[in-house]
Amino acid sequence: MAFEGLAERLQATFDKMKSRGKVSESDVKEMMREVRLALLEADVNFKVVKKFVNAVKERAVGQEVMKSLTPGQQVIKVVNEELTALMGGEQSKIAQAQKPPTVVMMVGLQGAGKTTTTAKVANFLRKNNNRSPLMAAADIYRPAAIDQLHTLGKQLDMPVFSLGDKEKPVEIAKGAVAQAKEDHQDYVLIDTAGRLHVDEELMGELQDIKEAVNPDEILLVVDAMTGQDAVNVAESFNEQLGLTGVVLTKLDGDTRGGAALSVKSVTNTPIKFAGMGEKVDQLEPFHPERMASRILGMGDVLSLIEKAQTNVDEERAKELEKKMRSADLTFDDFLEQLEQVRSMGPLDELLAMIPGANKKAMKNIQIDESQIGRVEAIVRSMTAYEKQNPSVMNASRKRRIAKGSGTTIQDVNRLLKQFEDMKKMMKQMTSMQKGKKKGKGGFQLPFM
Template identity: 65%
Template sequence: MAFEGLTERLQNAMTKMRRKGKVTEADVKEMMREVRLALLEADVNFKVVKDFLKTVSARAVGAEVLDSLSPGQQIIKIVSEELTDLMGGEQATIQTAAKAPTVVMMVGLQGAGKTTTAGKLASYLRKNQNKRSLLIAADIYRPAAIQQLETIGKQLDIPVFSMGDQVSPVEIARQGIEKAKAEHLDFVLIDTAGRLQIDETLMQELSDIKETTQPTEIFLVVDAMTGQEAANVASSFNEQLDISGVILTKLDGDTRGGAALSIRAVTGKPIKFTGSGEKLDALEPFYPDRMANRILGMGDMLTLIEKAQEDFDEKKSEEMMTKLRENTFDFNDFIEQMDQVSNMGPMEDILKMIPGMSNVPGLDKLQIDPKDTARMKAIVLSMTPKERENPDLLSQSRRRRIARGSARPIAEVNRLIKQFNESKKMMGQMSKGNMNGMENLFGQGAKGKLGKIAMNSMVRKNKKKMKKKNKKSRK
């Protein structure tokens, strides 16, 4: 995942500072050395690192900080604020034209993910802003680029305008916009050609498309895995086309995060969206403050809450709350709730958004096996309808029968029933407005309920590894 190395290094520096009751200028200098190394290792542009450290140091050694009651926390707050400012300060939203359709040009090097991102953006606009878009296939050079966009359009049920690969991209874009006007569509997203590297022919073609279509937004699509080079690419495109914003792709890949921290400072243009994952709904608005919190290991509760609101069925959630208040929550509801949580994404990613969880040792290596959910389902589905509706019926003899039916150990059946009872009790507290329930779920990192689940998972996996090692050594 992106930023893991950077997060670890910065957290180590912050932890040392947080423990100090009194902070001196020498302490600040030592921390700045750690931060400098962390940023350079993350492939952040050298000049950006230099300017960032200069600004943080100037604020951190001020008398009002060093003489305060908690100087360590003050300095961490300064680093967080400056990191947020480095990435743009506030969220930059997509602009719309005074008269529809709003024209958006998607530009970038070949392989950055322009075509897929165009589809993702059209999907995002429909889902979040109720806007209808037209995708224009103006990449006539890359083999199968037109077919790829048409396939994406078909999957999303979004229209695609193409004229084959024998018509100039400028003419394709012009006629596509005319079609969008005739059909009263809200947005036009032009998928332009890329190259393996920047050249004059490409830039001239893009300049001609820009002049003909007069786009409201020119989004540069950048592969976050290219590190510092992404900032150089962004700078070149910005000089030629005066881009309006950046979309970072592959943020879920093995990237050190330098692109996200460098692009705004180098180009002066904001990152507006980030893409992570292959799914066509995997596009999110970029929030500099939330990203700064995640980099510093402070969690991202707002994004977690938004994911929950987006993926949870409101009507079903209301029914669930009623059941919790009336103490009628059963195993059928438990399975349904597990499915909804699974829709939010991998559990290890959700855990990292909870404040304090990134401090849990080994969490960066944690991978919760989706098969665990399947095994839990198998246990529940081995219960009779009456047992699922009334868990109090689950005597030891019934549990042994369920274990045989699901082909799972009796200990696993007992553990699931115990987890169910604990979850039911905790969520019952939350439904009655008891904030301790929320604290039990999210609070204090590893002490929270989700934190314990992660820790227990790691402990079980370590035990399995130790057993395997012991068997090998005996052999």
């Protein structure tokens, strides 16, 4: 996961600071030395690091911190605010033209994930902004780029404009805009060609497209795994084209995070989206304040809530709550809940969004995704009647389920026991809640 090393090091530094009742100027200098090293190791641009450290130091030794009751926490607050400012301060949304269609040029080097990102942005616009985008295949050089965009279009049930690989990219871009106007589509996303490195021919072609269609957005797609090189690429594209935004891809990978922390400061171009996986729905708006909180181990509750709202059916959730209160939960309900949680993303990523659930706190928690898969396989091997009536399970039924799910009878027994224990606990908690309401005392559930 991005920022993992940086987050661990910063959190360890701040844990020392929290334990101190008073913070001296030398304490701040010592902490900032650790912060500087952590940022440099994360591949953050050295000029950006120097500017950031000086800004924090100046505020941290000021009156607002030194005279506060909790100086350690105040220093962390300053770092959080400066880290947020470093990444842009606040979310920068994608533009919307007064007169549709809004034209978006997707640019970047070859291999950054530009074509997939074009589909991801189009999917985001339709899903979250209720827009009707048209994707344009203007990369005529990379083998199969046009086919790839058509495949993604079919997958999303979204139109793709293409004139093959014989027409000039400028003509394809102009044709796409004309088509969007005719079909009353409100966004055109132009997937342009990339190169292995920035060259005059590439920039000349992109400038021609820019002049021809006058885009409202020029989004640079950058592979976050390339670290400092991503910032150099962003600088080059910005000088030549005048970027309006950056999309960081592979931010879920083993990247040190330097690109995300440097690109805004170096180019003065906001990061608008972050790619968090290979699938077309794994694109998130970039929120600097939330990313800063995650880096500092403060969690990201807002993103967690948004994931839940996107993936969980509210009406169904209310029905399940009633069943849980009456201990009437079935394995069908259990399976549905499991699928909804899994659709929100990897469990370790979800846990990382909970305040305080940083790497240090989670070190002893082993999240085995394959174990969840085994549980799912056991439930799916049950008949419809067994899922609704787990009490009918006998030895022969358990043998059949174990064989069908590739597990053991012990695994099946363990799941059945855990399921019954959970139902008993729900029943007990509900009765305690009723007792509380009647004035008999009892346990108050925090969410009731």
